Amino acid sequence: MLFDKPSIRILHVVGGMNRGGIETWLMHVLRNIDRDRFQMDFLVHTTEPCAYDEEVRALGSRIIPCLDPFQPRLYDHNFQRLVREYGPYDIVHSHVHNFSGYVLRLAKQAGVPIRIAHSHNDTSSLETKAGLSRRLYIALTKWWIARYKTIGLAASRLAAVSLFGSGWARDPRCQILYCGVDLAPFRDGVDRFSIRSKLGIPADAFVIGHVGRFEEQKNHLFLLEIAASIAQKQPNLRLLLVGDGSLRPQIQQKAIEMGLDKYVIFAGLRSDVPRLMLGAMDTFVLPSLYEGLGLVLIEAQAAGLPCVFSDVVPEEADVIKPLVQRLSLSQSPSTWAETILAAPDTTSGFNQTDALASVENSPFNIPIGLKKLAEVYEANFPATSR
Template sequence: MTKVSNYPYINQIDRNSIRILHVVGAMDRGGIETWLMHILRHIDRDRFQMDFLVHTTKPCAYDDEIRASGSKIIPCLHISKLWTYAANFRRILKEYGPYDIVHSHVHHFSGYVLRLAKQLGVGICIAHSHNDTSAVEYRAAWYRRGYLTLTKRWISHYASLGLGCSNKAAANLFGLDWQSDPRWQILFYGINLNPLRDRIDPVPLRSELGIPSDAFVIGHVGRFVEQKNHVFLLEIAAEVAKHEPKMRLLLVGEGSLRPNIEQKVLQLGLSDHVIFAGVRPDVPQLMRGVMDVFLFPSLHEGLGLVLIEAQAAGLPCIFSNVVPEEADVIKPLVQRISLSQPVSEWVRVVLQQREMRSTITQSDALAQVETSPFNIETSVKQLESIYQSQFTREDIVV
């Protein structure tokens, strides 16, 4: 297959694969990054070559696997210095390109990324919305609102295509009337279900974490950032512990606010009840072998990929009503509570799960997710189809 590049600095190139540059902050373990890794592991690499432009030079959790797969990790620094960032971006595309597609995952900053990519002649520019930050934007200072207005305008002007992980996420980046523009569409995350099929022995897992075999374990997976609402999570745990002394709160993740949360644990007298597990590669195993209930009181979410995993693991899931409704994959496992409700209501629902028998088995839960749009096999096929259809439309095809 012969392609004529529309890059101004390359006239013609022969190759057999579509080259995609994903733009992401860092390839650490997070919802977006984990989904991208699922895509990398399952995509047809004879047809699609993925590289990753990141905004850091620090080693990240997925870097080694990415390089081992034949893909590149390419740092592009100084996102707060737009002219310097632009120079770095141009150098990277000249050195590592040409790329047929730039697929940006950095929310509003995608507007600037796609503007640069389009100026450099990239034919297909994709903005991907993974979050709904509308509540935060509403409270933003005037200069921040000016930045948001400008970057959204750039996205509208320069994006060949926009993807959202939910209706809320799409509306946040592409506007409330996003459905009227055929460029904007929904692409659900897919998760790898294989780890959820393995046999699990909970005894060594709990022992490793210092959790008694008869403890009631509340689980949470998320970065230590304001969005995940860890302080409220601890307030719930403190009240649950008064009713259930054998309660343990298992926190999986890292982030800038972890020291603050550790201090809050001490203040609440929860040192014997809270386990900081850090970043773990075995989250599905922890969900199945350690956790009894999954608690997720986020202040805002684009979807909440870990909620899909938790449901596939058969866990009762209690989460805030700001989470998009698309996350309700297995209705019997899902309970939504308003963030305006007091801690006591959250505690009541958590303790209720302690006594309730699940109406659905883990194998049945897994089967439901397997036939849903959240199966990685489905997600990969949809993304491959999107890439191929965009590529076919481009006038770079001879």
């Protein structure tokens, strides 16, 4: 007689289920995974409503607030209580970079057998500038990760080095897992005139697009300097900024001070990023100070957009070589401006249909990445199954 496989219970640890790269990938996973086989809950560090909360619950998962991450004893107490209350869990899958060390230590104490540290970012440049207390914190949490993880996943080779050290490839617990993108929305036709009209963008405007949190990592101030340089040569410029974050008021004020307010559109958090890429943007620009991979670049390439981005972005993001150009952040805003203005001409022979097909055949198509993630979960499950 055949019996159904037992479900695997997974607790993902994130700051909050807002529209960031990690969270959007987790939603792609939740929507597409076999939810009878894999039961996923989300432990978050906030009680504030987040963009994906309602959909998470509608798909049968739970949002579980675990507060006081900056007070270790309180967080320890909360974590243990919540794992007892909502568990037992077979897997704790932590996405909070260095803090994952503490999370996995607590998961071990709670008796969770499979403990995953997932590195989505390359923060090595920040760590070199850290003060003494921060360096001690990083050293301790990385030691905990090395000790308590049973699996280490990374979005790129640079992200792996950042969290697991330069010898990560020799650690049998560690591997690269490319986070996938749901490409279905890029197959839909769009009304370019209608999309631009609703955003207040002239039909013939040259639109630079950017999608990202308004935080220091995304380098919005430099993006404004680039826009100012472009505006001198292309008065029909529009800079479309999609996202939100703590620095948004500062960037809005800076745009006014620079006389760019008529050029810059603050679109806020959007659920239709593929539609905006297909219908509103002419070029995609990402001058980040650091990235683990930059999934928005994969989306931009699926939309067939020329992409200009900083050379700190991992090379794995170059899915379609003819569409991508890398520049150093040491280059002047005017050099960036010249490259961006020339980008549509240099990529004019590459259409969106071909671009989408290339991304569909890459490791960044969600079914491919999801299959590998499921294999990671299942390969480690039998020995611990209830």
